[in-house]
Amino acid sequence: MYKLKKHIVAFLIFSLFLLFLPYQSEAATAYQGVALDNPTSVYSQASTNSKVLKGYSAGSILKYHSYSTNWYKATVYVSGRATTGYIPKGAVDTIDSTPETLSGVAKPSPTRIYSKPATGAPVLKQYAANTVLKYESFTSNWYKATIYKSGKAVTGYIYAADVETADRNPASFKGVALQSPTRVYTQTSTGSTALKSYNKDTVLSYESFVPGWYRAKVYVSGKARYGYINAADVVNGDPTPNSYKGVALKSPTKIYSQTNTLSSELKTYDQGRILSYQSFVPGWYQAKVYVSGKARYGYISSADVENASTSSSSLQVRALVDKIQVHTYASTNAPSIKSYSKDTILKVYNFTSSWYKVTVYVNGNPVTGYVYKKETSTNLTPDSYLNLDLRKKANISAADIVNFFDANRPNSHLKDYAQDFIDAQTKYGVNATYLVAHAIWETGWGTSALSNYKHNLYGYGAYDVCPFTCAYYFPTAGDSINSVAYMVKTNYLNSNGAYYYQEHGSTLIGMNVRYATDQNWKNGIANLMERIRTYDDNYYASASVLPLNSDRPSTFGRDIPKGMAYPNNTILKFPDGITGKITEGVSFRSLPYTSAATYIKSLSQSTTVEVLGYNTDVRLNDKYPYDYRWYRISVDGQEGWVYGGSLSIQDLLQVVNITTTLNIRLEPKTGDVIGSVPANGFLKPVLKDGKPEIVDSWYRVYLPNSTTKTGFVSGEYIKVVNN
Incomplete structure (x- = not known):
């Protein structure tokens, strides 16, 4: 029994010994490596705590074999005898077995x-x-x-x-020399000797080398040499070039041997010829041409061609000229394949900014041709003022405008502004016939209160809820014409305008989409333009678009300046000294219109304000914020507007129940008449103990435009106004 236990214990000890032995692969791999430590130790066991058999200086080349995860095995000689030792893996750097x-x-x-x-x-x-x-x-x-x-x-x-x-797998490039000269150096240093030099804009071939440098093969005395180009001295051609078709713009359009218009020409093409090329460097395309039957690459200045559209969608256009030609290439000098009569509808494809591409049939065979855009219109109905580009100059003079008014409305003051209409056309690039017609439409031939009191010919700035009050005041009618011409040009007629409508462009139809809710607006304006001057299709087909030649005109406010005439049936003024109190917090505004732009400040409850009056054109209905009248008020010397639902007016009387005038008498009932006030007019009462003074049902009041003289009016015709 004792012997059995002894054998079991021995077996367990041996098993533990095997368990803690480092793992060894079945076939050891031989390596060479470099000693990293100084010294790099070879140990008697796979442990840094074991005895050091030998040490090697850093940089020594050592041979060893694979052993375990963290150790190599090596044979060293100690006192002339081969001895197995162990090297930590971190102490050596293994040599590449397949050097590159x-x-x-x-x-x-x-x-x-x-x-x-x-x-x-x-x-x-x-x-x-x-x-x-x-x-x-x-x-x-x-x-x-x-x-x-x-x-x-x-x-x-x-x-x-x-x-x-250097790059192990260098990328090949074709690029353009930027310097004059551009040098190929013997080393990657601009201080080294130049093997060869090239003129600026020469096209070079080279490959990637190290950051900041390319490598190029050059020939010196007939022998190939490698040299180096500073990356800042060249611009690379497009590595994944896009292919294009386009139109030659110059006559002739040249294909150059280098990216320089002073270099030799490989080939030339007539203006309008259709060319194929691909992207190369900014400002230049690369094209394959054939010279004496051999393919050569040449270069086209991007300014000399216009790329064709890649869109495959078609559209319909209408011929504007009597005999529109389909050309063999994109030039009016090119031979004609076929022609069509005026107003013919053609199916075309966008090609360039000036040309459409079209397929026509000649002897039953399809042929590609090109149609000049200026000889067509996307408006498929015959042209009229409705689809005129309003940026084109009108074919009228100031004298023509005066003659038109003399023949139709000789008393209209609009004819006095004939030269202003022409001048606005010149400065802001808006058709003068349109400007006249629009003014007639908006002012009723110059009879509107806006034109007479605010010199506003177009209702500029007016809102539906306050058409007179909110419209701008202009010192002169000319200022009104200038402001509206500029606004129409920049907002409605230019393609980047806030209200430009792309589908119909710079036309009355396009403007009507966002300018007026009345869809008959465009027809009314067009009919007036036709009356002023009959539409001339040929003239406008060749007329050019006018530029914007002047800066934004001066801006003005909306109120009629003090001392100027105003319509007293629209602007109603209260007697001086009428006050009111704010009944709840409310916004004080520059106009009777709720928007962030009209907000001045907030007025708190119980604030006392001076109430100046109200304007009859401001909307009054049962819907907020127009369910109460809006009043003109003054707060700390600043005039503005407040919603009447938040205002209680104090001590204001209004004449009612009468259609003519109400007499003001010196004494109640039978006193002498000392003044009068019109129907619906306003009076300020004389206060007694803080209330209007009443004697035998007669109110004692201040005479109009007086703060001292008083008289009496019958209470039968008086209403106390609160708001």
Whole structure:
């Protein structure tokens, strides 16, 4: 029994010994590597706590075999006897078993070649920074190089951080020289010798090398040499060029040998010819041409061609000229394939800014041709003022405008502004016939209160809820014409305008979409334009679009300045000194219109304000905020508007139940008449103990436009106004 226990214990100990032995692969792999530590120790066991058999200096080349996850096994000689030892994996850098041949650039100056892969080893040779070197991969931190000393090849080592290795798989480029001259250097340094020089804009071929430098093959005295181009000295051609078709714009359009209009021409084309080319560098395309039967690459200035549209969608256009031609290429000088009569509808495709592409049939065969856009219209109905581009100059003069009014409304003051309409056309690029017609439409031939009191010919600034009050005041009618011409041009007629409608463009139809809710607006304006001057299709077909030639005109306010005439049936003024109180917090506004732009400030409850009156054009209905009248008030000397539902007016009387005038008498009932007030007019009562003074049902009041003289009016015709 005792012997059995002894055997079991021995077995367990042996098993534990095997368990803690390092794992070993079945077939050990042989390696060579570089000692990293100084010294790099070889241990008697796979443990750094074991005895050191031998030590090697950093940079020594060692041979060893795979052993375990963290250790290599090596044979060393101790006292002449081969002994197995162990090296920690972190103490050596294994040499590349399949070295790769490389090129690179020296970084520090000098860049040293060491006798061993250690920076403390003797230096065999050294090179200046930016020298191009050849070497091969060795370890993760070192390259191996062959150098020559005294005519003999010697192996040395380069610290990996001391060189910038060139692209292992260099990308090929074609690019353009930017400098004059652009040099190809012997080394990657602008201070090195130039192998060759090229003129600015020369097209060069080269490949990627190191950051900031390309490598190029050049020929010197008939022999191929590699040199180096500074990346800042060239611009690369498009690595994935896009292919284009386009139209030659110049006569002739040239294909150059280099990206320079002074270089030799490979070939020329007539204006309008259809060309194929591809993207190259900014400002230039690359094209394949044939010279004497041989394919050559040449270069087209991007300013000399216009790229064709890539859209495949078709559209219909209407011929504007009597005999529209379909040309063989995009030039009015090109031969005609076919022609069509005026107003013929053609199916076309967008090609360039000036040309459509079209397919026509000649002898039953489809043929591609080109139609000049200026000879067509996308409006398929015959042209009229409805679809006129309102940026085109009108074919009328100031005298024509005066003659039109003399023949139709000789008393209209609008004819006095004939030259202003013409001047606005010149300054702001808006058709003068339209400006006249629009003014007639908005003012009723110049009879509106807006035109007479605010010199506003277009209702500019008016809102539906306050058409007179909110419209702008202009010092002169000319100011009104200028302001509206500028606004219409920049907002409705220019393609980047806030209210431009792309489908119908710069026309009355396009304007009507966002300018007026009344869809008959465009027809009314067009009919007036036709009356002023019959539409001339041929004139407008060739008329050019007018530019914006003047800055934004001066801006003005909306109120009629004090002392100027005003319509007293629209602007009702209360007697001086009428006050009111704010009954709840409310916004004080510049206009009787609720928007962020009209807000001045907030008025708190119980604020006392001076109430100036109200305007009859401001909407009054059962819907907020127009379920109460809006009042003009003054707060701390600033005039504005307040919603009447938040205002209680104090001590204001209004004449009612009468259609003519109400007499003001010196005494109640039978006193002498000392004044009068019109029907619906307002009076300020004389207060007694804080209330209106009443004698025998007669109110004592201040005479109009007086703060001292008083009289009496019958209470039968008086209403106390609160709001």
